[in-house]
Amino acid sequence: MSFPFRFASVAFAAALISAPVLADDQYFPLQSYRVGPYAAGGTGFFGGFIDYMNLINTRDGGVNGVKLTWSEGETEYEVEKGVEVYQRLKSNPGVAAWNPLSVGIAYAMIDGVTADKTPLITVNHGRTDTTDGRVFPYVFPLLLNPYSETSGIINYIATKEGGLDKLRGKKITVLYHGSPYGKETIPIYELLAEKYGFTLNQIEVPHPGNEQQAQWLTIRRERPDYVVLRGWGVMNPVALTTAQRNGFPADHIIGNVWSNSEEDVRPAGDAAIGYTAITTQASGKDYPVVKEIEKTVYGAGQGNLTDQDRIGSVYHNLGIVNGILNVEAVRIAQAKFGNRTLSGDEVRWGFEHLQLSPERVKELGAENLFHSINVTYDNHEGEGYVTFQQWDGQKWNVVSDWIAPDWALLRPIIEKSSEAYAAEKGLPIRTEADVDHVEVLTN
Amino acid sequence: MVLQADTPVVSRPAVQSFDWSVPLVLLIAYGAVPFLASPYLIEAILLPFLALSLAGLGLNLLTGYAGQLSLGSAAFMAVGAFAAYNAQLRLGIGLPASIVLAAIASAAIGVIFGLPSLRLRGFYLAVSTLAAQFFVQWALTKFGWFSNYSASGVISTPRIAVLGQSFDSTVGRYLFALTVVAAITFLVHRLTTGPQAIDLIAVRDNETAAKVIGIPVLKTKLAAFALSSAIIGVAGVIWAYTYLRTVEPAGFNLDRSFQILFIIIIGGLATIRGAFLGAALIVVFPLLLSRFSSFAFQGAIDAGDIKLIERIVIGATIILFLIAEPNGLSALLGRATARLRAVLRRG
Numbered sequence: 001m002s003f004p005f006r007f008a009s010v011a012f013a014a015a016l017i018s019a020p021v022l023a024d025d026q027y028f029p030l031q032s033y034r035v036g037p038y039a040a041g042g043t044g045f046f047g048g049f050i051d052y053m054n055l056i057n058t059r060d061g062g063v064n065g066v067k068l069t070w071s072e073g074e075t076e077y078e079v080e081k082g083v084e085v086y087q088r089l090k091s092n093p094g095v096a097a098w099n100p101l102s103v104g105i106a107y108a109m110i111d112g113v114t115a116d117k118t119p120l121i122t123v124n125h126g127r128t129d130t131t132d133g134r135v136f137p138y139v140f141p142l143l144l145n146p147y148s149e150t151s152g153i154i155n156y157i158a159t160k161e162g163g164l165d166k167l168r169g170k171k172i173t174v175l176y177h178g179s180p181y182g183k184e185t186i187p188i189y190e191l192l193a194e195k196y197g198f199t200l201n202q203i204e205v206p207h208p209g210n211e212q213q214a215q216w217l218t219i220r221r222e223r224p225d226y227v228v229l230r231g232w233g234v235m236n237p238v239a240l241t242t243a244q245r246n247g248f249p250a251d252h253i254i255g256n257v258w259s260n261s262e263e264d265v266r267p268a269g270d271a272a273i274g275y276t277a278i279t280t281q282a283s284g285k286d287y288p289v290v291k292e293i294e295k296t297v298y299g300a301g302q303g304n305l306t307d308q309d310r311i312g313s314v315y316h317n318l319g320i321v322n323g324i325l326n327v328e329a330v331r332i333a334q335a336k337f338g339n340r341t342l343s344g345d346e347v348r349w350g351f352e353h354l355q356l357s358p359e360r361v362k363e364l365g366a367e368n369l370f371h372s373i374n375v376t377y378d379n380h381e382g383e384g385y386v387t388f389q390q391w392d393g394q395k396w397n398v399v400s401d402w403i404a405p406d407w408a409l410l411r412p413i414i415e416k417s418s419e420a421y422a423a424e425k426g427l428p429i430r431t432e433a434d435v436d437h438v439e440v441l442t443n
Numbered sequence: 444m445v446l447q448a449d450t451p452v453v454s455r456p457a458v459q460s461f462d463w464s465v466p467l468v469l470l471i472a473y474g475a476v477p478f479l480a481s482p483y484l485i486e487a488i489l490l491p492f493l494a495l496s497l498a499g500l501g502l503n504l505l506t507g508y509a510g511q512l513s514l515g516s517a518a519f520m521a522v523g524a525f526a527a528y529n530a531q532l533r534l535g536i537g538l539p540a541s542i543v544l545a546a547i548a549s550a551a552i553g554v555i556f557g558l559p560s561l562r563l564r565g566f567y568l569a570v571s572t573l574a575a576q577f578f579v580q581w582a583l584t585k586f587g588w589f590s591n592y593s594a595s596g597v598i599s600t601p602r603i604a605v606l607g608q609s610f611d612s613t614v615g616r617y618l619f620a621l622t623v624v625a626a627i628t629f630l631v632h633r634l635t636t637g638p639q640a641i642d643l644i645a646v647r648d649n650e651t652a653a654k655v656i657g658i659p660v661l662k663t664k665l666a667a668f669a670l671s672s673a674i675i676g677v678a679g680v681i682w683a684y685t686y687l688r689t690v691e692p693a694g695f696n697l698d699r700s701f702q703i704l705f706i707i708i709i710g711g712l713a714t715i716r717g718a719f720l721g722a723a724l725i726v727v728f729p730l731l732l733s734r735f736s737s738f739a740f741q742g743a744i745d746a747g748d749i750k751l752i753e754r755i756v757i758g759a760t761i762i763l764f765l766i767a768e769p770n771g772l773s774a775l776l777g778r779a780t781a782r783l784r785a786v787l788r789r790g
Contacts (some may be wrong), residue, residue: 032749034747035747035751039747043747072737073733073737074733074750076750079687079689079691080491080686080687080694080695083486083487083687084487084730087482087483087486087487088483088487091481091483103595103597104597104689104691104693104694106688107595107597107599107691108688108689110599111688127595144748156676177586178693179691179693180595180597180691181595182595183595183596184462204584207693315449334464424489
């Protein structure tokens with residue numbers, strides 16, 4: 001083989017192996033799921049996330065000139081597939097953060113991302129004690145961890161009943177999805193029941209949840225005042241229709257943050273009218289950022305959703321909010337480290353300083369889409385606010401103000417759990433001084 | 444259907460040339476893979492391949508050799524994984540000892556759910572082993588004790604260490620899994636070429652005749668269930684400890700049981716290498732296909748549709764394989780090597 005030819009073939013091989021890095025770019029590996037029982041959530045969420053990154057690239061030319069890139073791997077919401085995609089995509093250069101949107105996959109990645117020093121984002125879900133950034137430097141259950149969600153729901157029921165003291169003697173049933181995600185809140189409901197004196201019954205619905213007759217017969221027998229639906233995917237419409245069949249009123253069913261989408265209520269038809277659910281981000285298109293995505297991204301035929309009616313749906317808007325949070329973390333990190341491709345650890349620093357006031361949220365075109373976020377090194381959730389929306393058969397209507405969960409009550413429980421994890425795994429407890437120990441880009 | 448395992452019953456040719464393929468595979472697996480393979484190859488392909496091969500090997504003893512159809516394999520994997528975790532947590536023993544305990548626990552559960560095999564056969568037995576599948580998953584979810592009262596029911600496995608030596612790195616976990624799988628494969632090989640295999644095959648081929656010639660049918664069936672479940676239980680430990688490093692009951696669902704059954708059907712019933720070939724096809728083929736399709740069609744077709752097309756292709760391939768060779772990949776490989784040998788001898 002002659003020298004120039006060999007050189008050319010080496011260059012060609014190198015080009016095949018690494019994506020061409022002409023300008024600086026920041027890469028988002030996406031463990032998406034577009035098939036399987038949870039495809040509605042996956043397509044909406046990842047659609048919104050991709051649409052927002054597309055908007056940033058086309059409208060602003062990237063984040064301070066750094067283009068956002070991404071590629072997808074299908075997980076079908078299964079842990080093994082998620083792990084495979086993680087192993088496959090992590091070697092790409094300039095990985096900013098992981099967003100698997102699955103508790104099971106996130107659990108399986110915690111050791112890995114900690115070793116890689118790359119952030120793992122579990123917006124609105126995740127393992128609750130990862131809120132404690134002192135023990136989990138690379139994991140961020142942004143906006144709302146499961147405990148805060150639980151507290152928000154109980155606070156909302158209390159306002160409907162006329163105050164927290166009115167909860168005493170009430171009966172609340174929690175219907176939860178038989179998965180790690182579903183079970184995450186069992187102890188916190190027990191704690192709140194004890195504190196406020198309501199009678200609690202928690203019933204599991206086995207995955208995927210398309211058969212619930214037995215559970216609703218129990219509910220029918222016990223006649224609770226409220227049913228909290230902690231569902232996911234197909235379990236939600238089935239719960240609403242089975243409730244109707246068993247004569248339980250929809251307006252006394254309160255959905256959690258993964259039972260709050262159009263895809264959850266539409267299939268249930270009339271049975272869903274009056275159903276109320278918690279959310280961190282409002283639905284609809286009445287927000288500048290959503291309108292801009294529709295105009296700029298979908299107008300140019302670059303939109304990710306195949307069904308354009310889903311623009312502004314709950315999952316799509318959550319994907320957009322998740323995009324905002326990821327992009328702003330990169331922007332905040334750039335302000336410290338420079339406008340270039342950042343290492344995962346530098347982006348981690350950005351997430352640990354992700355403080356968006358309501359004013360900043362307004363500048364981003366997302367006023368009232370979500371409230372605000374205030375992440376610090378030891379609080380990786382960032383004190384997200386929640387609101388409640390009611391389904392009228394056509395669309396969701398917001399029926400409450402922004403409500404703050406009872407963070408002070410939850411923090412000691414979270415710390416107890418995370419400190420136990422640290423002791424079991426032999427991990428150090430970080431202090432504020434550790435935040436600025438940042439590993440720069442090596443690849 | 445003529446199964447390969449029929450061979451030990453007939454007399455073998457007196458002089459057999461030494462089979463170099465097994466030492467060669469082991470040499471590559473120990474000598475080359477740890478140095479050459481990328482972390483992706485080990486983490487995403489070789490570790491699930493080793494765990495599922497072992498599970499296939501265990502099920503093959505029961506279904507391939509002894510003829511008892513079972514749909515409870517994933518349950519026995521779950522028993523193994525949770526037993527090993529709890530043994531380490533509560534007894535404070537090392538991983539090798541807890542693997543032995545996990546095998547014993549799975550064997551015990553296997554014998555209990557094998558009892559219906561004394562009365563039921565074929566599809567009826569398969570339905571009764573489904574009970575294991577549902578019962579085990581229910582029990583592990585229902586009683587928080589098994590997952591040490593972890594809030595979400597997911598446990599992360601302890602670090603892997605043998606005699607103070609850590610096997611936590613990617614290569615370390617691979618070597619650990621490889622050693623366990625190789626050792627058990629060797630034992631199974633000894634068993635299937637020994638006299639006990641004749642009992643198993645006799646029970647499979649004609650139970651009444653086996654009883655008439657004095658083979659203890661009940662004992663043989665239960666022994667097959669115990670041994671098979673023990674091996675599948677160890678496969679569960681490998682799956683949980685070296686591959687995923689977390690355990691949750693939902694990961695061991697009916698789909699996994701079917702997957703293991705398909706591995707031995709596609710690979711070849713009543714053969715040892717069949718479990719490995721089948722696992723390779725089941726693990727590697729979907730990945731190759733998904734890499735190929737994302738490379739070829741990215742952007743052109745909706746990502747969800749690509750996935751559905753892939754599933755159709757995988758299903759069609761399996762059907763084609765089974766039509767072309769009902770005895771599985773193992774028979775296909777056997778024919779290919781025989782032909783190659785003939786060509787070499789002539790050449």
